[in-house]
Amino acid sequence: GAGVSQSPRYKVAKRGQDVALRCDPISGHVSLFWYQQALGQGPEFLTYFQNEAQLDKSGLPSDRFFAERPEGSVSTLKIQRTQQEDSAVYLCASSLTGAPGNTIYFGEGSWLTVV
């Protein structure tokens, strides 16, 4: 596709459920990022991939959060035993190489509500 595609766009989960959020980056983009955006806040970094290698996961808030990109293209962000504070928009982004000057393109986000 032309842009970064995320699914599902909207997800309502009961507290304690596991959720999986999918990201299809722009074809050929080596770098992939996940950000979390709470209501009324700016995005906060979660994790970063270069191809299939997860180079930085310092932003993942707890060990309930796990991200993977096994073949260097599609990525999945998994949240186990969801809590109400996990309610947020999860943004995926990609760039050609991650080098300075390469534009980072964001998807429209997956809106997660935990009830």
Place this chain on the structure above:
Amino acid sequence: QKEVEQDPGPLSVPEGAIVSLNCTYSNSAFQYFMWYRQYSRKGPELLMYTYSSGNKEDGRFTAQVDKSSKYISLFIRDSQPSDSATYLCAMSAEGFQKLVFGTGTRLLVSP
């Protein structure tokens, strides 16, 4: 205290006005500075990117970075109703791998 501070607004201006949006930051290691525009229920879209201090102009948009004051600005000339959105500043110390965003300023341009 957050690394990047940004007034959440909303900032309301009439069409045609000059808009000034600002961020301050505390981390002197930041050297890459960006402005993103985010429409409701959409992802952020890159508007401007500046490396280190200085000015950059692109059409109606001008970005300024003053590293000595740890202060960045985005100016929008001849504002249009279609500019109504949330404007996020973002910055990083090492390339684009890990951006630190401000909270965003909501801008409303009335016809």
